Amino acid sequence: MTWDRAVTRNDVARYAQVSPAVVSYVVNKGPKRVRPETEARVLEAIRVLGYRPNAAARALKLRSQEIFGLVLSSGGNALFVELANAIEDAAKAERFAVILTNSRASAAKEREHLRNLVARQVDGILLASVDAVPDISDVSAAGVPIVLLDNTGTVPAVPSLGADLEGGAYAAVSHLIGHGHQRIGMISGPPGDHPDGRETGWLRALSEHGLPEGPLLPAKVSRFGGYQAARRMLAFPGAPTAIFTSGDAQAVGALRAIHEAGKHIPEDVAVISFDGSTEAEYTWPPLSTMRQPVDEIARDAVTALLALKAGGGTPPQHRHYTTTLQARGSCGCADTPA
Amino acid sequence: MTWDRAVTRNDVARYAQVSPAVVSYVVNKGPKRVRPETEARVLEAIRVLGYRPNAAARALKLRSQEIFGLVLSSGGNALFVELANAIEDAAKAERFAVILTNSRASAAKEREHLRNLVARQVDGILLASVDAVPDISDVSAAGVPIVLLDNTGTVPAVPSLGADLEGGAYAAVSHLIGHGHQRIGMISGPPGDHPDGRETGWLRALSEHGLPEGPLLPAKVSRFGGYQAARRMLAFPGAPTAIFTSGDAQAVGALRAIHEAGKHIPEDVAVISFDGSTEAEYTWPPLSTMRQPVDEIARDAVTALLALKAGGGTPPQHRHYTTTLQARGSCGCADTPA
Numbered sequence: 001m002t003w004d005r006a007v008t009r010n011d012v013a014r015y016a017q018v019s020p021a022v023v024s025y026v027v028n029k030g031p032k033r034v035r036p037e038t039e040a041r042v043l044e045a046i047r048v049l050g051y052r053p054n055a056a057a058r059a060l061k062l063r064s065q066e067i068f069g070l071v072l073s074s075g076g077n078a079l080f081v082e083l084a085n086a087i088e089d090a091a092k093a094e095r096f097a098v099i100l101t102n103s104r105a106s107a108a109k110e111r112e113h114l115r116n117l118v119a120r121q122v123d124g125i126l127l128a129s130v131d132a133v134p135d136i137s138d139v140s141a142a143g144v145p146i147v148l149l150d151n152t153g154t155v156p157a158v159p160s161l162g163a164d165l166e167g168g169a170y171a172a173v174s175h176l177i178g179h180g181h182q183r184i185g186m187i188s189g190p191p192g193d194h195p196d197g198r199e200t201g202w203l204r205a206l207s208e209h210g211l212p213e214g215p216l217l218p219a220k221v222s223r224f225g226g227y228q229a230a231r232r233m234l235a236f237p238g239a240p241t242a243i244f245t246s247g248d249a250q251a252v253g254a255l256r257a258i259h260e261a262g263k264h265i266p267e268d269v270a271v272i273s274f275d276g277s278t279e280a281e282y283t284w285p286p287l288s289t290m291r292q293p294v295d296e297i298a299r300d301a302v303t304a305l306l307a308l309k310a311g312g313g314t315p316p317q318h319r320h321y322t323t324t325l326q327a328r329g330s331c332g333c334a335d336t337p338a
Numbered sequence: 339m340t341w342d343r344a345v346t347r348n349d350v351a352r353y354a355q356v357s358p359a360v361v362s363y364v365v366n367k368g369p370k371r372v373r374p375e376t377e378a379r380v381l382e383a384i385r386v387l388g389y390r391p392n393a394a395a396r397a398l399k400l401r402s403q404e405i406f407g408l409v410l411s412s413g414g415n416a417l418f419v420e421l422a423n424a425i426e427d428a429a430k431a432e433r434f435a436v437i438l439t440n441s442r443a444s445a446a447k448e449r450e451h452l453r454n455l456v457a458r459q460v461d462g463i464l465l466a467s468v469d470a471v472p473d474i475s476d477v478s479a480a481g482v483p484i485v486l487l488d489n490t491g492t493v494p495a496v497p498s499l500g501a502d503l504e505g506g507a508y509a510a511v512s513h514l515i516g517h518g519h520q521r522i523g524m525i526s527g528p529p530g531d532h533p534d535g536r537e538t539g540w541l542r543a544l545s546e547h548g549l550p551e552g553p554l555l556p557a558k559v560s561r562f563g564g565y566q567a568a569r570r571m572l573a574f575p576g577a578p579t580a581i582f583t584s585g586d587a588q589a590v591g592a593l594r595a596i597h598e599a600g601k602h603i604p605e606d607v608a609v610i611s612f613d614g615s616t617e618a619e620y621t622w623p624p625l626s627t628m629r630q631p632v633d634e635i636a637r638d639a640v641t642a643l644l645a646l647k648a649g650g651g652t653p654p655q656h657r658h659y660t661t662t663l664q665a666r667g668s669c670g671c672a673d674t675p676a
Binding site for chain 2: 047050067081084085088092097098099100101102104116117120141142143223224227252253255256259260278279281282283284285286337338
């Protein structure tokens with residue numbers, strides 16, 4: 001069968017010997033009820049004829065495509081794979097599908113994705129932006145619901161969800177201090193106009209324990225970014241004995257750089273990270289990291305979008321999520337089998 | 339602005355002082371040409387009013403949503419993240435968006451995704467199935483174009499694309515033999531009705547070199563699957579000195595198991611894998627692997643779908659792709675900086 005001779009609702013009605021309206025009731029599960037025998041006959045006709053209700057016509061009627069757009073900032077963020085999967089699941093539970101786009105750390109690409117999704121009239125957009133303060137003017141102008149992910153509430157009147165960066169970083173660095181480290185460096189993300197909570201938390205932990213500020217190197221949020229930064233940091237005079245990275249991908253790169261330098265982890269250099277991706281569990285040594293509650297964030301993000309779409313309700317706000325320490329071998333903790 | 343008082347084409351036409359048809363020409367980039375000054379006026383009106391052309395109405399007219407569905411079998415396959423990104427790029431170049439779904443190694447979930455995508459009337463489906471011989475009856479019955487990924491041509495009359503598994507495995511195992519290994523085990527995927535080309539290639543390399551068949555352990559296609567299998571394999575009497583895994587995720591798990599057993603890689607146990615994901619570059623030691631040409635596969639998959647959608651043309655066929663050895667530290671080759 002091809003598009004050119006598509007089976008219509010009338011074909012199904014004729015085959016099942018019911019009215020076209022009854023076919024609609026079966027397909028849409030309402031609004032009127034259909035007797036089980038009749039429903040079975042309609043379903044059999046749909047199966048035999050290979051009928052597909054016209055999705056475009058349905059969307060036109062419902063004024064909804066039941067599709068969300070997801071814009072991720074980077075394939076390099078180890079957690080985003082898991083976040084995308086979790087969002088897909090959460091959306092599916094509400095009968096929504098998800099169009100996935102990836103801006104690969106490019107703000108221009110991000111705006112292009114946003115514009116395309118707006119043009120497609122998706123029912124809402126979830127955005128993990130390249131920028132701390134994303135430019136969502138095209139989305140706002142079009143009145144499309146949007147919720148920011150991996151964000152700290154930087155856009156007024158737009159709901160956002162994000163991990164408690166400062167609290168998580170403070171806990172991670174304090175944990176390293178508990179292992180006896182006194183020179184703790186940080187590999188951060190690219191510098192932006194907005195201060196990063198992880199940097200603030202790292203500094204606060206150091207200063208509260210009377211420790212000097214360790215070296216700070218900004219790097220791309222990727223394995224390669226972390227690799228390069230760690231290589232440089234290890235070559236510093238008085239190189240740190242421990243490194244905190246702003247994400248798992250960077251930490252994975254840092255581990256490679258430390259191994260290559262012939263140093264032992266965690267004896268010579270300890271590492272602790274932020275994210276809690278599955279990849280972190282299988283590095284060598286396994287990576288200690290502050291885990292974000294990905295499934296919870298995904299569910300809340302979809303709920304927030306649906307609330308915006310429905311209109312009214314509570315005003316947009318920022319929700320932040322506490323991270324939990326996954327202590328493994330890279331920080332000096334005992335490791336357990338996977 | 340909300341959905342309830344959406345700006346219409348007529349509003350734009352009035353604001354720009356043109357006819358509604360001219361607005362359509364600008365929005366659809368044709369069929370008639372519009373003078374640059376007029377186009378600028380229309381675009382300005384669109385911007386000011388926040389007009390969004392009705393995507394559902396357009397889809398109804400075009401009989402196309404310009405959306406492909408992508409069904410991946412597992413979040414555990416290290417390469418699928420890169421494949422999904424590459425497919426998104428290739429589709430975007432043709433103005434198509436991609437709905438991503440993940441069946442998490444469940445055949446039931448896979449059929450559900452396929453049915454949902456058919457109901458949405460996507461323009462085509464790319465399927466990396468859980469099964470060697472996928473059940474695509476719902477898709478075929480509906481006449482929706484489908485192309486199989488990560489497949490070896492197992493469904494007659496359905497185009498498929500996949501790596502040359504046997505050739506790649508043969509090359510990988512021969513490489514290990516070149517490093518002097520004589521007891522080479524394999525961690526394969528879950529057993530199925532269809533023989534896996536990687537297994538055949540592994541066996542052929544061993545037998546052509548007069549080596550005994552090493553231990554073979556089927557495992558889930560995941561880091562944890564590879565971890566468990568490697569743990570068991572290392573405990574065998576006469577454990578192998580080298581392991582070939584059917585995918586990078588399994589190899590990543592195997593590396594952790596070998597480290598935990600206190601053995602050195604590659605001196606005590608060498609590892610070589612299949613896929614060529616970015617993750618493989620940052621394990622310790624970095625993972626030698628047979629790289630699949632992901633971008634090429636993604637482009638060809640989208641081209642094949644578009645050809646099916648257009649109808650006619652060459653009959654469906656299987657295309658296979660040669661893999662190339664990325665020799666790194668895990669097999670015993672010298673490693674270069676990332």
